[in-house]
Amino acid sequence: MSLLWVIGIVIVLLIILAYAIRIAREYERYVVFRLGRFVGVRGPGVVLIIPLVERVVKVDLRVFVLDVPPQDAITLDNVPVGVNAVVYARVFNPEKAILEVENYGYATSQISQTTLRSIIGKASLDKILSEREKVNSELQEVIDKETDPWGLKVSTVEVKDVKIPESMYRAMARQAEAERDRRGRIILADAELQASKKLKEAAEIISKSPRALQLRYLQTLAEIATEKSATIVVPMEFANIFNLGEDKKK
Numbered sequence: 001m002s003l004l005w006v007i008g009i010v011i012v013l014l015i016i017l018a019y020a021i022r023i024a025r026e027y028e029r030y031v032v033f034r035l036g037r038f039v040g041v042r043g044p045g046v047v048l049i050i051p052l053v054e055r056v057v058k059v060d061l062r063v064f065v066l067d068v069p070p071q072d073a074i075t076l077d078n079v080p081v082g083v084n085a086v087v088y089a090r091v092f093n094p095e096k097a098i099l100e101v102e103n104y105g106y107a108t109s110q111i112s113q114t115t116l117r118s119i120i121g122k123a124s125l126d127k128i129l130s131e132r133e134k135v136n137s138e139l140q141e142v143i144d145k146e147t148d149p150w151g152l153k154v155s156t157v158e159v160k161d162v163k164i165p166e167s168m169y170r171a172m173a174r175q176a177e178a179e180r181d182r183r184g185r186i187i188l189a190d191a192e193l194q195a196s197k198k199l200k201e202a203a204e205i206i207s208k209s210p211r212a213l214q215l216r217y218l219q220t221l222a223e224i225a226t227e228k229s230a231t232i233v234v235p236m237e238f239a240n241i242f243n244l245g246e247d248k249k250k
Helices: 003-020 094-099 104-121 125-130 132-150 166-208 210-224 236-242 244-249
Strands: 021-024 028-034 037-042 045-048 054-060 064-074 080-091 152-163
Touching: 003 021, 021 028, 028 094, 037 094, 054 094, 064 104, 080 104, 080 125, 080 132, 094 132, 104 132, 104 152, 125 132, 125 152, 132 152
Parallel strands: none
Antiparallel strands: 021 045, 028 037, 028 054, 064 080, 080 152
8 A cells, every 4th residue: 555545544534533523612512413313412522423424513502692673662651762672691402492493593683672562562651761670571581481492591681772752851851840849849848847846846935934035035136246237126125134224224
């Protein structure tokens, strides 16, 4: 046997080994078909394939992200909105992900779009804006249920942005301003009520002690006296406090 034949045989064997030996990483699995029939899932580690007889499809088990494009929808209270979202999912059953659906990534994206429009159509605008976590939970539950037969687990769905008409922004601004004004009036009324109660209690205390009223007058006069240009008129009944009564007798 000539050297060329030996070299040729070695090259063929190397090609066969290169095709027959696959290395699957920890997060990868190989779905194996033998003459078109499914025979199992292999990996991680070294995977041996029968050349020309078996074919493999590699599946990544890591979480993948799908960006759901903006969807036009009408809310429950008839407001047109544009909503987009992001979906986090992973394959937990490589066999179903290959056998049950042609392209699980594309299929998940499509079901996410239809589900997003459906959920938005069943919710009011206030709920979408103020109860975002609840809307996300509903989306995750529905999409996960739909993709479960494909061997996928949807872990998280997040609504990213909600676009509403400009007129709605102005209406919401007016509503927020009216709400702030209402709260301000309520706070002011509560303050007036509390102040009136305190004044009533103070009046009851002063009415029981005339000296307390006189001391209150003195405090008020001391505050007024800080102004140099002020003219102070003292009632006669309090003249004795300032010894004015004695000056009058003299």
